[in-house]
Amino acid sequence: MSEISRKQKYLLDKFGRRMYPPDFFIHRFFELLEEKPDEEPLDPKWRDIWNRYKRHLLEKFSSEIIAEIEEKIQSIEVVDEEIWEIKVNEDAKITFLLGAGASAPSGIPTVDKLLPELWKRAKKIGREDLDKLADWCNDRGITNIEDLLTAAYISNFAAKNPSITALLDYFIFSGGQEFLEEEFTISRHRKIRSSEIDVSSISFLQDTLQTLFGLLTSTMISASPNSTHRAIVDFIKDHKNTSIITTNYDGCMDEALLKEKIILKGTISGENENNPDAVQLIKMHGSINWAYCDSCQDVREFDLLKLKEIYEDDILSYPVLGICKKCGGLRRPLLVPPLSFKFLMFPNLIDIWNSARQAIDEADYLIIVGYSFSEADTYITKIISRSMSIKNRQKMIIVNTNPNLVPTLRERFSAHIDGFDKKRVLKICKSCDETLPEILGSILGKKAPKKTQKSARKKSGG
Numbered sequence: 001m002s003e004i005s006r007k008q009k010y011l012l013d014k015f016g017r018r019m020y021p022p023d024f025f026i027h028r029f030f031e032l033l034e035e036k037p038d039e040e041p042l043d044p045k046w047r048d049i050w051n052r053y054k055r056h057l058l059e060k061f062s063s064e065i066i067a068e069i070e071e072k073i074q075s076i077e078v079v080d081e082e083i084w085e086i087k088v089n090e091d092a093k094i095t096f097l098l099g100a101g102a103s104a105p106s107g108i109p110t111v112d113k114l115l116p117e118l119w120k121r122a123k124k125i126g127r128e129d130l131d132k133l134a135d136w137c138n139d140r141g142i143t144n145i146e147d148l149l150t151a152a153y154i155s156n157f158a159a160k161n162p163s164i165t166a167l168l169d170y171f172i173f174s175g176g177q178e179f180l181e182e183e184f185t186i187s188r189h190r191k192i193r194s195s196e197i198d199v200s201s202i203s204f205l206q207d208t209l210q211t212l213f214g215l216l217t218s219t220m221i222s223a224s225p226n227s228t229h230r231a232i233v234d235f236i237k238d239h240k241n242t243s244i245i246t247t248n249y250d251g252c253m254d255e256a257l258l259k260e261k262i263i264l265k266g267t268i269s270g271e272n273e274n275n276p277d278a279v280q281l282i283k284m285h286g287s288i289n290w291a292y293c294d295s296c297q298d299v300r301e302f303d304l305l306k307l308k309e310i311y312e313d314d315i316l317s318y319p320v321l322g323i324c325k326k327c328g329g330l331r332r333p334l335l336v337p338p339l340s341f342k343f344l345m346f347p348n349l350i351d352i353w354n355s356a357r358q359a360i361d362e363a364d365y366l367i368i369v370g371y372s373f374s375e376a377d378t379y380i381t382k383i384i385s386r387s388m389s390i391k392n393r394q395k396m397i398i399v400n401t402n403p404n405l406v407p408t409l410r411e412r413f414s415a416h417i418d419g420f421d422k423k424r425v426l427k428i429c430k431s432c433d434e435t436l437p438e439i440l441g442s443i444l445g446k447k448a449p450k451k452t453q454k455s456a457r458k459k460s461g462g
């Protein structure tokens, strides 16, 4: 596997954080070059580190040594050259897939940082029950918000369906088997707890969920689009045959489109489906401005820009979560953790997932921005693998700062697709807000390619 070793990660972290004496840097860097296998790539972050050290090294080391390192650093491939050759005609279908990395420059914590951020906010509002939950999670190393949401959803679902709770108990705790002496007390305790569901624990769960959603929404609602979102909007103005899929709950992409008066379709409201000018924005995991009623299952989409305004101006006591107009029950934001069985729990979203699959299947180019192909999100990974194997001229452009991602994907596709051409997966290993405007401009043939190679112009219009 062509992955970054622990040693390289350690050194990146060390030299990335502070300046050390130049000879120490040289010593450790050469040691790494000698030890690492050829297939292990150098992380693009070495470029920045090198640029910081270079000046100090010039005074102390011979130009041969400097040149040797310089060559290594220059060989770190950050952007695949082939990307500058891509030019699309108007028939080409482009599908963007955005993940947490696309929203990170807008100040939204990525999945791994979201839960710690929520606990910090919970502390501020002084909720003892949440602090307790935070301690419990921290003690067990539970740091992923998706895990927490998944557990809360399953519990909520099971609490309303006692027969499912009993079955869960049977499957997970072997409820039907005889227990060993020492296991008996614990198992019996579990059996009692699940067969007689405590009403107060359900309301605690409901209350916890509601508060968590409030906190989650508060981390996202104030965020504004960054240059990634704006670059996509600019692209769409010139290239109508485009769909956007996002796994983000935040409203950054929506806001960037709406502010340019672009009409959206593919949302939970089902509006504008037949409007030929509307652009498909598929929010696979829900959205902070979508709500559903826990009691009557009614689903609603609220005006995102208005919602933001109400929140910023602080003019309503309950601007984000609300009361269902149909039944008076409590509305919750429609946010979905990447569960593999989400179909079962969120039937309202089936149409949305189907249209995502279709947008991926139809794409000539999949431009995947800040999406990490997480293990939990098997659905998206599966439909992408399927479309890449069926449609053999489909290409992917991966914009992601993780240098391991593209090598891993290439290996995965090679294992599943006969004669897979690795150059169907192209990489841009840089922050998306820095690179996407230029790349998308180049794809449209609007800006001069950065690398002015002759080959870059050969295929224009194709």
Ligand SMILES: [Zn+2]
Pocket: 293, 294, 295, 296, 297, 298, 324, 325, 326, 327, 328, 329
């Ligand atoms: Zn209702």
